[in-house]
Amino acid sequence: MIPTSEIKAIDTHGHYGVFPHANKLLEQFSSATAAEVSQRAADCGVEWSILSPLAGLMPRGRETQVAPANAAAFNELPSVPGLLQYVIVNPLQPETYAQARQMLKSPWCVGIKIHPEEHAYRITDHGDELFSFFEEVAAPVMTHSGCPNSLPEAFVPFANRFPKARVMLAHLGNGAGDNGKVDLQVRAVQAAKHRNLWVDTSSARSILPGLVEWAVKELGAERLLFGSDTPLYHVALQRERIECAEISVEAKRLILRENAVQFFGLQNLPASRRFNA
Numbered sequence: 001m002i003p004t005s006e007i008k009a010i011d012t013h014g015h016y017g018v019f020p021h022a023n024k025l026l027e028q029f030s031s032a033t034a035a036e037v038s039q040r041a042a043d044c045g046v047e048w049s050i051l052s053p054l055a056g057l058m059p060r061g062r063e064t065q066v067a068p069a070n071a072a073a074f075n076e077l078p079s080v081p082g083l084l085q086y087v088i089v090n091p092l093q094p095e096t097y098a099q100a101r102q103m104l105k106s107p108w109c110v111g112i113k114i115h116p117e118e119h120a121y122r123i124t125d126h127g128d129e130l131f132s133f134f135e136e137v138a139a140p141v142m143t144h145s146g147c148p149n150s151l152p153e154a155f156v157p158f159a160n161r162f163p164k165a166r167v168m169l170a171h172l173g174n175g176a177g178d179n180g181k182v183d184l185q186v187r188a189v190q191a192a193k194h195r196n197l198w199v200d201t202s203s204a205r206s207i208l209p210g211l212v213e214w215a216v217k218e219l220g221a222e223r224l225l226f227g228s229d230t231p232l233y234h235v236a237l238q239r240e241r242i243e244c245a246e247i248s249v250e251a252k253r254l255i256l257r258e259n260a261v262q263f264f265g266l267q268n269l270p271a272s273r274r275f276n277a
Contacts, residue, residue, distance in 0.1 A: 012142065012226060013142060013228060019231070019232065037235075049082060081274045083108075100139075115143070116150040117149050121149060127154070142167075143167060150177070152169050152187070171200070182205055189219055201226055202238065204233070221254040222254055223259075226238070239256070
């Protein structure tokens with residue numbers, strides 16, 4: 001069995017672009033071009049990273065124009081080694097539904113991203129239309145979770161009503177919207193009666209000793225996917241957390257790569273780490 005350090009990981013939660021912030025030094029540290037994200041990933045053994053453009057998520061609020069950011073990512077990411085795309089869907093901007101239908105036909109656009117916090121809507125208000133769309137297009141979905149508009153338990157009724165939807169709750173341990181609880185994502189995944197919710201590891205809370213290990217015991221390694229939230233967090237640090245977790249080598253292999261292959265249908269990725277020359 002090869003060492004886990006040699007596993008070609010798949011980062012299921014990344015971004016690129018400018019992270020707008022009043023503190024310009026923080027903005028600098030949290031921003032990165034697509035090429036910079038690609039290089040950082042390659043440097044720590046991440047073969048593929050699935051990204052959404054920060055320009056489609058920020059600044060927070062309803063004025064963010066998602067469709068142009070999706071279009072720019074669609075044109076740029078396939079030419080950068082190791083990068084795949086999430087198409088962002090915002091129910092407050094209905095044109096993003098039609099855009100997603102088209103972009104998901106391309107092999108480098110492998111899933112849908114939603115962000116109730118940055119787009120300022122409650123999942124409880126838009127869950128039926130979103131989950132119906134997820135079933136229609138049969139695409140995997142990643143969503144921010146753990147804040148007031150996106151508490152993990154709020155996704156469970158929709159997951160139970162739409163059994164063909166497949167949704168990954170981001171940020172294992174994030175409970176900013178519920179008094180700092182660390183078990184919200186895990187409990188939501190357990191409550192999904194069709195086993196159609198997953199959780200990614202992209203959280204500052206994931207560095208807590210024992211959290212990843214506890215989540216594996218509660219859910220099984222098959223329900224967790226590696227995510228870094230690059231460039232907001234350092235991808236190498238997030239990978240090392242899984243490398244050094246007190247779990248089996250097979251569990252690490254599932255989290256770092258194999259679960260993503262199954263969840264996103266990535267069995268036929270090009271060997272060159274690039275779609276367009």
